[in-house]
Amino acid sequence: MSPRSRSALSAVLIALASLLAPCATLAGWAMHGPADTGRYVAAVAPLADDPAVRDAAADTLGAGFAGFVDEATAGPVNGAVRLFVRDAARSFTRTEAFHEGWDAANRTVHAAVLRALRDDRAAGHAVTVDLAPVTERVRDRLAEDHVPFARRIPVRHTAVTVLPAHEADRLRKGYQVLDVAAFWLPLAAVVFAVTGIAVAACRRRAVTAAGIGTALGGALLALAVLVGRRLTVAELPGPVDGPAAGAVYDALTETLRTASWLLVALGLTVALASWLTGRYGRPARRRPPANTATGPAEPTGPTPPRPTGTRL
Numbered sequence: 001m002s003p004r005s006r007s008a009l010s011a012v013l014i015a016l017a018s019l020l021a022p023c024a025t026l027a028g029w030a031m032h033g034p035a036d037t038g039r040y041v042a043a044v045a046p047l048a049d050d051p052a053v054r055d056a057a058a059d060t061l062g063a064g065f066a067g068f069v070d071e072a073t074a075g076p077v078n079g080a081v082r083l084f085v086r087d088a089a090r091s092f093t094r095t096e097a098f099h100e101g102w103d104a105a106n107r108t109v110h111a112a113v114l115r116a117l118r119d120d121r122a123a124g125h126a127v128t129v130d131l132a133p134v135t136e137r138v139r140d141r142l143a144e145d146h147v148p149f150a151r152r153i154p155v156r157h158t159a160v161t162v163l164p165a166h167e168a169d170r171l172r173k174g175y176q177v178l179d180v181a182a183f184w185l186p187l188a189a190v191v192f193a194v195t196g197i198a199v200a201a202c203r204r205r206a207v208t209a210a211g212i213g214t215a216l217g218g219a220l221l222a223l224a225v226l227v228g229r230r231l232t233v234a235e236l237p238g239p240v241d242g243p244a245a246g247a248v249y250d251a252l253t254e255t256l257r258t259a260s261w262l263l264v265a266l267g268l269t270v271a272l273a274s275w276l277t278g279r280y281g282r283p284a285r286r287r288p289p290a291n292t293a294t295g296p297a298e299p300t301g302p303t304p305p306r307p308t309g310t311r312l
Contacts, residue, residue, distance in 0.1 A: 003201040010206050013196030017189045018213025021263060022221035024185035029256045031182040035175070037110050041103055043251050048102040050247045054093040057102075061089040097141035104134045109162055116168055117175040127163040132156060204278045211271030218263025225253050225260065 001009075034040055047053045092098055109129055116127045135156075143151050163171070193210050200206035233245045 001199075006199050006201045010196045010200035011209070013192045013199070014206060014210050014213055017193035017196060017210065018217050020185055020189035020192065021214050022217040022224075022260070023181070024189050025218075025221060025259050025263060026224075026256070027178050027181040027185050029259060030178050033255050034252055035114065035178075037107060037114060040110050040252075041107050043254065044106050044248065045099075045103055047247055047251055048093075048099045052247055054090070054098075057098070058086065058089040058093050061092065095145070097138050097145065100141060101134055101138040104137055108134060113162060113168075116163070117172050120172070123169055123172065124165055125168070126161050126165045127168050128161050130160070204274055208271045208274040208278075211267045211269070211274060213267065215264045215267030215271065218260045218265075218267060221260040221263065222257060225257055229253070 032039070033043075112129045113127055116122045116125075139151070197203055197206045197210060229246065229249050232249055
């Protein structure tokens with residue numbers, strides 16, 4: 001294979017590796033980050049202290065409790081009672097019981113969604129959860145803290161729909177694709193990069209190109225995370241939009257943003273090291289000139305033989 005053909009093949013392989021690097025990072029993050037219940041709960045646990053999340057939770061809890069009061073009194077409550085319920089819900093979000101309920105609810109919902117995504121027999125069925133155990137746990141904690149009327153909090157076993165059937169089926173297909181991509185994309189990226197460097201006519205330049213391509217892929221991934229945040233927050237309706245949704249998105253994508261900047265740093269480091277090695281590496285040896293201006297001229301004739309006898 002000619003050097004020109006080798007260079008062209010190397011460029012194609014390195015370009016493919018650079019494009020696959022951010023995709024492989026995204027697939028690996030999706031399968032080992034949000035798709036893991038323990039990591040998911042740990043990622044969203046600090047959000048219980050976020051003011052925007054607490055306000056959204058207080059509004060939801062206050063509306064739900066006001067609904068219970070409406071059913072108990074067989075009529076709507078007045079504005080003063082609703083204001084009192086809202087203030088009580090805001091105070092509740094600052095307690096340890098809210099933190100425990102937050103973690104328990106996220107763990108329950110995430111486990112239910114994950115089971116539905118991994119089970120093909122759940123096709124055509126909505127994802128539902130029963131939050132009664134979470135309500136009971138929160139009620140017991142409030143009773144331990146001697147909160148008035150805590151034991152009277154109703155615990156209802158009601159199936160709450162988390163994902164409709166059509167959305168669950170669509171996410172199940174995407175999850176299966178990510179499961180395969182999380183293994184094969186990183187392997188393909190490494191194979192393409194190594195092969196592209198091995199067949200290159202100038203391997204040092206190929207290493208530099210691979211580093212620059214990896215850095216560009218990481219920057220593209222960071223930009224995609226930023227654009228995805230704006231699109232996700234804009235498409236969420238109801239009480240989950242705004243700062244609360246942005247806080248949840250930032251918590252879930254924190255490791256992905258870190259991985260994207262690690263790609264940028266790794267690529268730039270490899271490219272810079274390769275460039276410096278080529279520029280300031282060991283210089284090539286030069287043959288000494290035949291004659292110098294100041295040095296003695298080399299003899300042109302035959303060398304006279306050295307005497308072998310001894311002087312008497």
